[in-house]
Amino acid sequence: MGKIAVIGTGYVGLVSAVGFASLGHRVVGMDKDREKVEKLKRGELPFFEEGLEDYLRSALESGKLEFTDDVSYAVEGSRYIFVAVNTPMDEDGSADLTQLLEAGRNIARNLKNFSIIIIRSTAPIGSLEALERVFEVEGRRKGIDYELAYNPEFLREGTGIYDFLNPSRIVVGADRKEIAEEIMSLYEKINAPKIITSIKDAQLIKYASNAFLAMRVSFINEIAGICEAMGADVFTVAEGIGLDPRIGRTYLQPGPGYSGPCLPKDLMALIRMAEENHYSAEFLEAIHKRNELQKRRILWRVKEVLGGVLIGKTVSVLGLTFKPNTDDVRNSISIPIITRLLKLGARVKAYDPMGGDNARKIFENVEIFQDPYSALDGSDVVLILTAWKDFRDIDWKKVKDSVKNPVIIDSVGVLRGLNMEGWKVWMVGRGYL
Numbered sequence: 001m002g003k004i005a006v007i008g009t010g011y012v013g014l015v016s017a018v019g020f021a022s023l024g025h026r027v028v029g030m031d032k033d034r035e036k037v038e039k040l041k042r043g044e045l046p047f048f049e050e051g052l053e054d055y056l057r058s059a060l061e062s063g064k065l066e067f068t069d070d071v072s073y074a075v076e077g078s079r080y081i082f083v084a085v086n087t088p089m090d091e092d093g094s095a096d097l098t099q100l101l102e103a104g105r106n107i108a109r110n111l112k113n114f115s116i117i118i119i120r121s122t123a124p125i126g127s128l129e130a131l132e133r134v135f136e137v138e139g140r141r142k143g144i145d146y147e148l149a150y151n152p153e154f155l156r157e158g159t160g161i162y163d164f165l166n167p168s169r170i171v172v173g174a175d176r177k178e179i180a181e182e183i184m185s186l187y188e189k190i191n192a193p194k195i196i197t198s199i200k201d202a203q204l205i206k207y208a209s210n211a212f213l214a215m216r217v218s219f220i221n222e223i224a225g226i227c228e229a230m231g232a233d234v235f236t237v238a239e240g241i242g243l244d245p246r247i248g249r250t251y252l253q254p255g256p257g258y259s260g261p262c263l264p265k266d267l268m269a270l271i272r273m274a275e276e277n278h279y280s281a282e283f284l285e286a287i288h289k290r291n292e293l294q295k296r297r298i299l300w301r302v303k304e305v306l307g308g309v310l311i312g313k314t315v316s317v318l319g320l321t322f323k324p325n326t327d328d329v330r331n332s333i334s335i336p337i338i339t340r341l342l343k344l345g346a347r348v349k350a351y352d353p354m355g356g357d358n359a360r361k362i363f364e365n366v367e368i369f370q371d372p373y374s375a376l377d378g379s380d381v382v383l384i385l386t387a388w389k390d391f392r393d394i395d396w397k398k399v400k401d402s403v404k405n406p407v408i409i410d411s412v413g414v415l416r417g418l419n420m421e422g423w424k425v426w427m428v429g430r431g432y433l
């Protein structure tokens with residue numbers, strides 16, 4: 001089997017590189033970030049991802065995996081070139097293709113043999129045509145010098161390597177069936193449903209999947225609002241509806257809204273993609289609007305506790321990452337919420353079990369502590385934004401003596417079932433307990 005190059009060794013690229021090497025392929029991971037590459041060569045992860053470091057080290061020891069910051073070295077002799085650079089949200093909500101097109105240009109300039117270029121980044125319809133154009137400008141002929149295909153990644157951060165080796169499905173989109181089959185054969189050791197489609201269908205499978213997950217979150221937050229208004233308990237309701245096999249339990253956790261590096265940007269990109277093709281995706285817009293409303297609802301709660309004026313008040317924020325068990329704060333809900341609190345004049349003290357270091361790079365005026373007790377000291381209101389189980393282990397009885405006002409806005413319901421004697425706790429989808 002031919003060598004694999006993976007361009008971009010972020011969350012997705014690194015998991016793919018390590019995953020393919022542990023399936024027995026020869027892999028070279030390439031990234032333009034030299035510091036990241038040096039770390040990876042030493043067997044160190046540039047971010048936290050459960051279990052990945054062990055796989056990384058054994059892949060390096062087996063000699064199947066290497067890293068470089070030299071694109072020509074990665075491309076040379078690689079029959080398969082996976083591209084896993086980022087496609088962040090552009091100002092107008094569409095996907096920003098700068099990294100993708102730059103990676104494509106670098107590959108095109110360094111191609112010496114026929115390669116199959118497989119886009120693993122979440123890339124909108126039209127982006128592979130743009131890449132083809134880049135290759136054409138560099139004098140490369142499709143079908144002779146290279147082929148292009150799309151192989152979306154569905155991993156969940158926090159369980160990335162497990163998801164790579166045990167995927168719910170593998171989707172490959174290509175213009176030619178034999179190319180798709182060849183790509184699929186790279187996964188022959190993996191037992192999962194395997195679907196070969198057109199490139200467009202594969203792209204829409206990825207976008208529609210993320211839009212669906214976002215819809216479930218907005219749906220349960222809508223039900224949470226109704227529960228609050230009517231004195232019902234959304235957690236019981238969610239459990240009751242999730243037991244229906246037609247519905248299922250995942251992504252039915254009420255909270256401050258979906259956030260993070262994927263769902264918001266992918267939903268918006270899908271809306272923009274539809275719009276550009278003269279379809280107005282009103283229902284998807286409603287999912288987004290409901291998510292924005294949820295952020296405001298949480299802020300209103302905080303303001304209400306503080307009597308409407310935040311100047312001089314201390315808000316203790318627990319949870320900065322976009323979900324538990326990751327150190328990723330990219331596009332986390334904590335960012336707009338804390339930014340707003342600061343603008344309204346609050347002093348923000350914060351703690352996160354893993355995301356503190358990354359959050360320090362984003363926030364200038366937030367005091368981020370290494371332990372929850374320092375963050376909670378002197379608090380006027382506690383705001384929980386991420387469902388870290390660790391917050392259940394806080395000695396809330398002890399903390400009560402160090403706060404100014406024993407009120408908690410638990411926007412994720414992580415304190416459910418705990419004896420919170422002496423505290424006033426507001427929980428999403430439940431109201432005050």
Ligand SMILES: NC(=O)c1ccc[n+]([C@@H]2O[C@H](COP(=O)([O-])OP(=O)(O)OC[C@H]3O[C@@H](n4cnc5c(N)ncnc54)[C@H](O)[C@@H]3O)[C@@H](O)[C@H]2O)c1
Nearest residue numbers: 008009010011012031032033085086087099103121122153
């Ligand atoms: N993070 C997730 O959970 C997840 C899940 C599924 C799909 N995706 C999609 O996968 C893609 C990558 O996401 P990510 O979270 O891994 O991003 P990331 O920002 O963590 O990683 C991108 C990497 O590419 C590198 N890079 C950028 N331009 C480059 C170039 N020209 N040459 C070489 N390296 C370059 C960057 O230095 C970085 O290390 C995105 O399209 C994202 O939507 C992400």
